[in-house]
Amino acid sequence: MKKYDYLIVGSGLFGATFAHLAHLQGKRCLVIDKRPHLGGNIYCENIEGINVHKYGAHIFHTSNKQVWDFVNSIVEFNRYTNSPVANYQGKLYNLPFNMNTFYQMWGVTTPEEAQAKIDEQKAAYSEELKAKNEELGLPNEPHNLEEQAMLLVGKDIYERLIKGYTEKQWGRKCTDLPAFIIKRLPVRLVFDNNYFNDKYQGIPVGGYNKLVEGLLEGIDTQTSVDFFHDSIDSIKNYLEGNRKDSAEPSSDKELLKDNWRKIADKLVFTGKIDEFYDYQFGKLNYRTVRFEQEIIDKPNYQGNAVVNYTEREVPYTRIIEHKHFEMFGQEVYDCPKTVISKEYSTEWKDGMEPYYPVNDKENSELYARYKVLADQEKDIIFGGRLAEYKYYDMAPIIEKVLNLFK
Numbered sequence: 001m002k003k004y005d006y007l008i009v010g011s012g013l014f015g016a017t018f019a020h021l022a023h024l025q026g027k028r029c030l031v032i033d034k035r036p037h038l039g040g041n042i043y044c045e046n047i048e049g050i051n052v053h054k055y056g057a058h059i060f061h062t063s064n065k066q067v068w069d070f071v072n073s074i075v076e077f078n079r080y081t082n083s084p085v086a087n088y089q090g091k092l093y094n095l096p097f098n099m100n101t102f103y104q105m106w107g108v109t110t111p112e113e114a115q116a117k118i119d120e121q122k123a124a125y126s127e128e129l130k131a132k133n134e135e136l137g138l139p140n141e142p143h144n145l146e147e148q149a150m151l152l153v154g155k156d157i158y159e160r161l162i163k164g165y166t167e168k169q170w171g172r173k174c175t176d177l178p179a180f181i182i183k184r185l186p187v188r189l190v191f192d193n194n195y196f197n198d199k200y201q202g203i204p205v206g207g208y209n210k211l212v213e214g215l216l217e218g219i220d221t222q223t224s225v226d227f228f229h230d231s232i233d234s235i236k237n238y239l240e241g242n243r244k245d246s247a248e249p250s251s252d253k254e255l256l257k258d259n260w261r262k263i264a265d266k267l268v269f270t271g272k273i274d275e276f277y278d279y280q281f282g283k284l285n286y287r288t289v290r291f292e293q294e295i296i297d298k299p300n301y302q303g304n305a306v307v308n309y310t311e312r313e314v315p316y317t318r319i320i321e322h323k324h325f326e327m328f329g330q331e332v333y334d335c336p337k338t339v340i341s342k343e344y345s346t347e348w349k350d351g352m353e354p355y356y357p358v359n360d361k362e363n364s365e366l367y368a369r370y371k372v373l374a375d376q377e378k379d380i381i382f383g384g385r386l387a388e389y390k391y392y393d394m395a396p397i398i399e400k401v402l403n404l405f406k
Contacts, residue, residue: 003028003263003264003265004028004030004263004264004265005022005028005029005264005265005266006019006022006027006028006029006030006264006265006266006267007029007030007032007260007263007264007266007267007268008029008030008031008032008267009032009033009267009268009269009270009271010031010032010033010040010268010269010270010271010384010386011032011033011038011039011216011223012039012040012041012042012270012384012385012397013042013394013398014270014383014397015031015033015040015268015270015383015384016031016039016040016212016215017215017397017398017402018268018381018383018401018404019031019219019268020216020219021401021402021404021405022405023218025405028220029219029220030219030220030222030263030264031216031220031222032221032222032227032235033221033222033223033224033225034224034225034226034227035224036223037223038209038212038213038216038223039208039209039212040055041055041056041058042055042208042211042212042394043055043208043209043212044207044208044209046207047339048295048335048337048338048339050322050323050327050335050337050338050339051206051208051209051322051326052293052322053320053322053341054291055355056289056291056320056341056343056355057306057320058208059080059082059196059201059202059203060077060201060202060204060394060395061196061198061201061393061395062198062199062200062201062395062399063197063200064399065200066399067395067398067399067402068199068200068395070398070402071211071398074214074215075205075206075210075211075214076205077202077203077204077205078202078204078205079328080202080305080325081194081201082194082195082196082201082305082306083095083193083194083195084195084305084306085304085306085307085308086160086161086165086307086308086309086310087307087308087309087310088160088161088309088311089311092104092307093105093160093161094193095161095193095195095308096186096195097157097185097187098187098188098189098190098192098193099188099189099190099191100191100193101157102117111189114189115189117154118153118154118157118187120154121153121154121156122150122151122152122153122154124154124155125151125154125155126151129142129150141179142179143179144174144175144176144177144178145174145175145177145178145179145181146158146163146173146174146175148179148180148181149162149163149174149182152182152184152185153185153187162174162185162310163310164310164312164313164314165308165309167312168312168315168316168317169287169317171345171346178360198395203325203326205326207326222235225256226256227256227257227260227269228256228257228275229255230256231254231255232254232255232256232262232263233254235256235263257276261379265379266379266380266381267379267380268383269380269382269383269387270382270383270384270386271386272284272386272387273370273374273382273387273388273389274366274370276387277370277373281370282366284357284358284363284366284367284370284389285348286348286354286355286356286357286358287345287346287348287358288346288347288348288352288353288354288355288356289317289344289345289346290344290346291341291342291343292316292342292344293339293340293341294339294340294341295337295338296337296338296340297336297337298336298338299333299335299336299338300321300332300333300338301319301321301338301340302319302321302340303321303324304324305320305322305325306318306319306320306321315344316342316343316344317343317344318342318343319340319341319342319343320340320343321338321339321340322338322340322341323335323339354386356391357385357390357391359390363389367389370389374387383397383400383401384397385397
């Protein structure tokens with residue numbers, strides 16, 4: 001049986017980029033993934049000729065030219081510019097908050113008028129909060145997310161565009177969320193709907209699967225392999241030529257997680273760090289999302305890739321219309337159908353996909369205990385959103401891996 005330099009658990013961007021760079025250095029890599037496909041959360045499913053972002057909208061953006069040149073060396077990126085819209089009670093507001101937003105909200109047409117309106121509302125709430133804190137005998141500072149947001153942008157922006165959306169995302173009232181969740185709320189006094197400030201952004205031509213396929217070209221991969229529950233023998237059989245689409249369930253005690261050194265010198269682990277250590281200190285918490293997907297018999301449903309629904313009464317947080325990530329102008333109408341996904345934020349439970357770390361005090365302290373163990377490992381590299389218990393955009397993940405190979 002061949003011996004690998006690296007066994008890489010997880011084929012998302014961290015794992016796939018690591019495998020690619022190691023392969024260029026002549027290292028032998030095996031990439032496994034418990035899902036039936038490669039690519040992690042950037043995997044796309046082709047439906048009606050449309051690349052559907054199965055695990056939610058992903059827009060690549062960066063100001064790092066090295067990262068941009070790297071991904072474009074794998075696959076060409078298109079010109080997509082992220083310009084989401086917020087729907088509140090049937091009215092549409094551009095995001096991020098900019099002059100288009102303020103014109104729709106207040107009818108103002110100049111930066112001075114918009115700033116004056118924001119300052120007026122901030123000042124009014126500051127006085128209101130001061131009186132409230134004095135009455136309660138509290139320090140004159142925001143004590144929850146609602147108070148923090150109102151001090152930053154005033155009542156109208158908060159109530160129409162922040163409150164309901166945030167409460168749906170977190171599953172609790174803004175008055176029950178800590179103030180530190182929102183450090184700042186960018187306000188742009190220009191007519192610019194580009195959500196990101198980064199110099200480069202786009203979507204891979206042909207979808208994210210093209211990027212992953214390019215990264216993993218020439219590298220051994222196997223899907224439907226559970227690092228914690230499948231046996232080493234099933235991997236051995238696969239590697240020795242008895243190849244099946246997935247690993248066989250373990251019928252012995254030689255689990256892959258305990259015996260990976262039999263097939264590789266080093267391990268790159270991108271899964272949940274608490275699971276790696278058998279939850280010995282307890283389980284980390286996450287937020288997750290679910291999607292309701294629908295094929296619609298018309299070429300254009302909402303005219304934009306992403307529309308956020310900021311009312312608390314609307315159960316989903318946003319609707320994604322996937323074709324707008326890659327189809328522009330007449331291309332939209334040349335494809336007669338469209339695919340939408342309604343996105344719902346929900347509390348995470350065992351068995352659900354973990355999406356977003358909950359970086360509150362309790363979970364941060366728990367992760368720190370696991371990190372002490374991880375830092376002591378000599379032949380194991382922990383990387384990515386789940387292994388580092390940290391939210392990452394795509395570009396910083398690639399930048400981190402590139403730096404590992406400098």
